Amino acid sequence: MKLQTLPTDAASILALTWSDYEPHYQELESRELRSENIDTWLNDWSTLAATADEQYWRLYIATTVNTADPAIEERFNKYVEAMQPSVKTAEQKLKDKLLASGLSPKGFETALRRIQAEAEIFSETNLPLLAEEQKLVTEYNKITGSLTVNWEGEERTLAQMFPLFYEQERSIRQRAWEMVHTQIFKERQHFSRLWERFLPLRTKIAENVGLPDYRAYTWNQKFRFDYSPEDCKSFHTAIEEVFVPAAQRVYEKRRQRLGLDTLRPWDLSVDPLGGSPIKPYESMDEFKTKLRTVFEQVDPAFGNYFQIMMDENLLDLESRKNKAAGGYSLGLHVAHRPFVFMSHSNTPWDIQTMLHEGGHAFHEFERAHCHFYQRGEIYLPQEFGEVASMSMELLASPYKTKESGGFYTDHEQARTMIELLEGIITFLPYMALVDAFQHWIYENPSLSVDASRCEEKWAELWDRFIIGIDYSGLEDAKKTYWHRQGHIFASPFYYIEYGLAQLGAIQVWANARRDQHKAVADYRKALALGATVPLPELYSTAGAKFAFDAKTVKEAADLVEEVIEEMEAKL
């Protein structure tokens, strides 16, 4: 039977129903697999899987672009409930078929290992539970997306409140911080009850496939073949030894410069030397055009990719009410295009976010030639995916100056560079906190099902990793801060990736400081590998070591502190 070809344009993909997909899956399932036809079979499967994947992500993107449209939400939920279980079951049958064939197509070894791991945690019983979990995530996004603050008579989103933390006048910063906290804290019960639905659901998901806990499930699900929970804990300890004291130095310098008795949570963004807030651009147009100029200087290919994204409307960057919080770059794997989302605040943060998401987006272009199972988001190890994005933040840093066609005067460049590097130093302890918290959660499900126990544990771990910010009198804010850490709700255990990748990115950057051209060439080589090789090889291709140890952590910290000093000299 000759099957109709699958559509490639967005509208037709969005209109697909299960009856459109089913004959394709059946046909692939019925084909006899031999070494002579395996490549064709894999290619056909790749196209089919990419189409179902793109339909899902297009719907997901629509829910984040507008969190208040019930029709969009209904359409997404309908896909998740009615379509996704059928797709997943059909996908699993093809994976089982490939595994049963005993064939190991050349270049497909890493993918095969992942498919094997997936087969181990697949259970039809879990499909409705996974769909339920998706809906809880949408609910979480709805709470965070609906939060607004009335600032001097003007309704502002939380992202729009962000620039106020850069105000020199301390009382403004404090008032802004308190208003944001009050709004989020009002939802405390909402977050708690939601959490108490997430946790048992996840415990059950692990139980259904015979695993001792949800962490074991995640290890399989995230294909963490190259490190263990113990490695993560060693990493936490190394960070505690190296970066917690480095962060204390950062906070102490800031406290002294601001002339304060203690550093409060609203004192963390303002320029400690009294400079006025940096407004890097005047309009969205200028923002995008300058970004393209910056990317182009890292590598002309990156400038071209960004131009394509501008031309094809693949950037939703402005702040609006009813946009989901946060930022992302997601792949549309039929179109071979990324879609980038964020809410602008006209602060240096926007530039940093876009350099980051730009790295993800270009990774998408670079690996477009790979099989879907070696390029789709869920198959790409994010321990390396975040190297793509975090390296870009550092590789692009020399070109952010007005002199290079970018955003900043030399003075602003030094200020923002210090901010970026100090941000790395203070982020790593926070990363360790979030990761350690999640290890505790899933090691102790009988305790963590109670949101108030989570609050206590979070506060305890906070005191271990975050030293130097005075939260006295703000204990409620401290212990509920995890409510705004979306990953804990929406992407469990997805956080250490940022830490491991940061360590990788600093190494790529160290290479670039010696030889920019070679470092970028190696980086692109690694991006183009997609998920065809294991993590340590992706890292080594990019010129870095995949590591958790105190020595590598210390070398990275030393470089970051050294460059901060270079930049201090330019102030």
Ligand SMILES: [Zn+2]
């Ligand atoms: Zn990222």
